[in-house]
Amino acid sequence: MSARETGGAPLGLGAVELRDRIVAGEFTALEVTEAYLARARELNSSLHAYQAMDEQRALERARQLDQALVDGETPGPLFGVPIALKANMCLEGAETNCGSRMLSGYRAPYTATFVARALEAGAVPIAITEMDEFAMGSSGENSAFECPRNPWDLARAAGGSSSGSAVAVAADLAPISLGSDTGGSVRQPAAFCGIYGLKPTYGRVSRYGLVAFGSSLDQVSPFARCVRDLEVLLEVISGHDPKDSTSLPLEAFQAERPAELQRLVGLRIGVPRQYQGEGLDESVSTVCDRALAHLESLGAELVPIDLPHTRYAIPTYYVVATAEASSNLGRYDGSLFGSRVEGDGSLQGMFAATRVAGFGDEVKRRILLGTYVLSAGYYEAWYGKAQRVRTLLRRDFESAFESVDLIAGPTAPTLPFALGEKTSDALSMYLSDTFTVPASLAGLPALSLPAGFGGAEPPLPVGLQLIGPALSEARLLRVAAAFEATTGHHAQRPTLSAAGGTA
Amino acid sequence: MPESKLDLLQKTAELARLELNDEQARALGPQFDAILAHFEILAAVDVEGVPPTRGATDLADVRRQDLIQESGPFEALLANAPDRQGEHYGVPKTIGEGE
Numbered sequence: 001m002s003a004r005e006t007g008g009a010p011l012g013l014g015a016v017e018l019r020d021r022i023v024a025g026e027f028t029a030l031e032v033t034e035a036y037l038a039r040a041r042e043l044n045s046s047l048h049a050y051q052a053m054d055e056q057r058a059l060e061r062a063r064q065l066d067q068a069l070v071d072g073e074t075p076g077p078l079f080g081v082p083i084a085l086k087a088n089m090c091l092e093g094a095e096t097n098c099g100s101r102m103l104s105g106y107r108a109p110y111t112a113t114f115v116a117r118a119l120e121a122g123a124v125p126i127a128i129t130e131m132d133e134f135a136m137g138s139s140g141e142n143s144a145f146e147c148p149r150n151p152w153d154l155a156r157a158a159g160g161s162s163s164g165s166a167v168a169v170a171a172d173l174a175p176i177s178l179g180s181d182t183g184g185s186v187r188q189p190a191a192f193c194g195i196y197g198l199k200p201t202y203g204r205v206s207r208y209g210l211v212a213f214g215s216s217l218d219q220v221s222p223f224a225r226c227v228r229d230l231e232v233l234l235e236v237i238s239g240h241d242p243k244d245s246t247s248l249p250l251e252a253f254q255a256e257r258p259a260e261l262q263r264l265v266g267l268r269i270g271v272p273r274q275y276q277g278e279g280l281d282e283s284v285s286t287v288c289d290r291a292l293a294h295l296e297s298l299g300a301e302l303v304p305i306d307l308p309h310t311r312y313a314i315p316t317y318y319v320v321a322t323a324e325a326s327s328n329l330g331r332y333d334g335s336l337f338g339s340r341v342e343g344d345g346s347l348q349g350m351f352a353a354t355r356v357a358g359f360g361d362e363v364k365r366r367i368l369l370g371t372y373v374l375s376a377g378y379y380e381a382w383y384g385k386a387q388r389v390r391t392l393l394r395r396d397f398e399s400a401f402e403s404v405d406l407i408a409g410p411t412a413p414t415l416p417f418a419l420g421e422k423t424s425d426a427l428s429m430y431l432s433d434t435f436t437v438p439a440s441l442a443g444l445p446a447l448s449l450p451a452g453f454g455g456a457e458p459p460l461p462v463g464l465q466l467i468g469p470a471l472s473e474a475r476l477l478r479v480a481a482a483f484e485a486t487t488g489h490h491a492q493r494p495t496l497s498a499a500g501g502t503a
Numbered sequence: 504m505p506e507s508k509l510d511l512l513q514k515t516a517e518l519a520r521l522e523l524n525d526e527q528a529r530a531l532g533p534q535f536d537a538i539l540a541h542f543e544i545l546a547a548v549d550v551e552g553v554p555p556t557r558g559a560t561d562l563a564d565v566r567r568q569d570l571i572q573e574s575g576p577f578e579a580l581l582a583n584a585p586d587r588q589g590e591h592y593g594v595p596k597t598i599g600e601g602e
Contacts, residue, residue: 092579106583107579107582109576109579109580109582109583110575110576110579202559202560203559203560203562216557216558216559217559242567245565246558246559246560246562246565248560248562249562309548311544312544312545314541315544315545316545318538318542319542326519330520333520334585335585335592336583336592337584339585340585342595345595346597347594347595347597348520349595350594350595351520352520352521352522353522355519355520355521356521356522359521364521364531365531365534365535365538367519368512368515368516368531368535369538369539370519371515371519372511372539375518381546382542382545384555385548385550386545387555387556387557388550388553388554388556389545389548389553390555390556391550391553391554391555391556392548392550392553394556426534427534427537427538430538441556442559443559
């Protein structure tokens with residue numbers, strides 16, 4: 001879909017192109033914002049990507065930007081570009097409820113560093129997106145509010161936990177959006193929705209103003225429909241922040257942007273044996289094999305490798321992440337913010353009654369698991385052990401990267417599954433994170449790109465995941481750009497109608 | 504599930520400040536068990552001499568200069584209080600009653 005095809009409306013464009021055309025005077029920021037708000041009003045009732053839109057605020061900001069351009073101010077790299085934010089990101093005054101009844105009505109008292117940087121670059125926040133409660137889930141179904149739908153088939157999951165942010169970009173309710181990725185919460189929904197998602201190296205992007213889930217894993221991560229937008233958004237939000245002690249002491253990321261697309265001659269791509277075989281859908285493996293063969297045709301060399309501890313990644317991740325979550329979510333007790341249930345009138349009674357009423361089943365399950373693995377008598381056997389296995393998983397990658405430049409494989413083991421299919425079996429939902437959690441545990445950058453379509457009717461998107469050594473985002477983006485320039489998968493968009501359903 | 508495991512689940516819930524009635528514990532128990540059973544494969548991994556990974560970066564002892572700075576937005580923070588008492592957060596009384 002191009003602007004021409006939409007009758008001149010500023011929809012369907014990439015963020016960078018949109019910004020350039022606003023700056024060139026082809027559209028105003030106000031026209032762009034109005035067009036996106038209108039599209040969201042039309043489609044959101046069937047997609048449920050957005051939980052809230054502050055239209056007045058967005059329009060006012062767009063007007064200010066238009067005036068700034070008239071006044072001769074230099075437009076930033078996202079000037080006038082609408083952006084959607086996950087509901088666990090602080091934008092002063094906006095409701096940051098994390099998809100939970102616990103924080104229903106909570107207004108962010110300040111703006112997150114990465115959001116402030118997007119604002120400084122000229123972006124226009126137009127909506128807050130639906131998500132699995134406290135970012136715990138792989139389908140969006142754990143939201144206490146609405147569950148986003150996959151725009152390619154509304155009966156299927158959009159992935160999670162950054163479900164709404166992925167749907168928004170896939171369905172062009174926004175050109176770009178932000179999600180957070182703890183164990184795959186951006187890469188997996190990007191794969192399910194047929195768009196790009198990039199989890200940066202841990203520490204690239206400040207977590208100040210991102211509601212904490214697993215603090216040693218959480219990274220703010222961009223979604224986009226083209227590689228160029230993905231890299232510009234990362235450039236904007238990255239860089240050291242003194243307000244986050246885990247933020248790396250580095251300047252903002254800078255993409256390479258070679259004058260012409262380079263072939264991949266000399267690039268060695270590791271293909272892990274452990275990312276194939278059991279548990280991997282045939283339709284997914286067929287598409288990924290084809291995508292890998294395509295990278296080979298561009299000059300890359302495919303090298304079979306081993307990541308021997310891969311089978312331990314899911315239990316390691318779920319021990320570490322639930323332990324951190326049980327600690328981080330201890331603050332929701334009815335005292336300082338969010339909802340409160342008085343209970344029996346005592347302080348302890350209020351804590352318990354508030355938490356029982358405020359948290360959904362999956363959050364309770366993870367808090368219980370995390371509390372258990374940290375409790376006296378079990379700590380060493382579970383949490384202590386998982387921390388050591390985490391070291392082994394890191395070492396797997398370190399030794400692999402001695403002989404290859406990056407690693408490629410499927411982002412998710414299955415096509416987007418039907419809503420309701422996995423809700424009664426938590427373990428099977430956890431296993432859908434098999435290929436994304438290893439890079440999270442190792443703190444490595446990983447990108448999911450639209451690799452093609454699989455399955456019968458309707459065909460559904462498949463994501464190919466590229467994992468690189470720490471701080472190798474530029475390399476991942478260069479490979480994704482070469483793939484993008486020589487395939488058309490990223491340009492395919494679902495056809496949507498306001499009546500609901502895919503047309 | 505055996506009573507001893509139900510007790511363990513109830514005890515864990517107590518530590519987590521979550522109250523589970525018997526019905527909820529019985530519903531949650533089997534899932535909890537199945538997940539932990541899957542996690543049991545960790546027990547077989549040889550980690551002799553392997554140091555723990557506690558964070559995803561090697562940063563340690565990160566400090567800022569000890570300077571006076573403006574603190575958080577007072578009004579906006581208190582505006583989220585479930586029970587605001589003037590300039591304070593109100594909570595149920597914890598001492599003095601029944602003693």
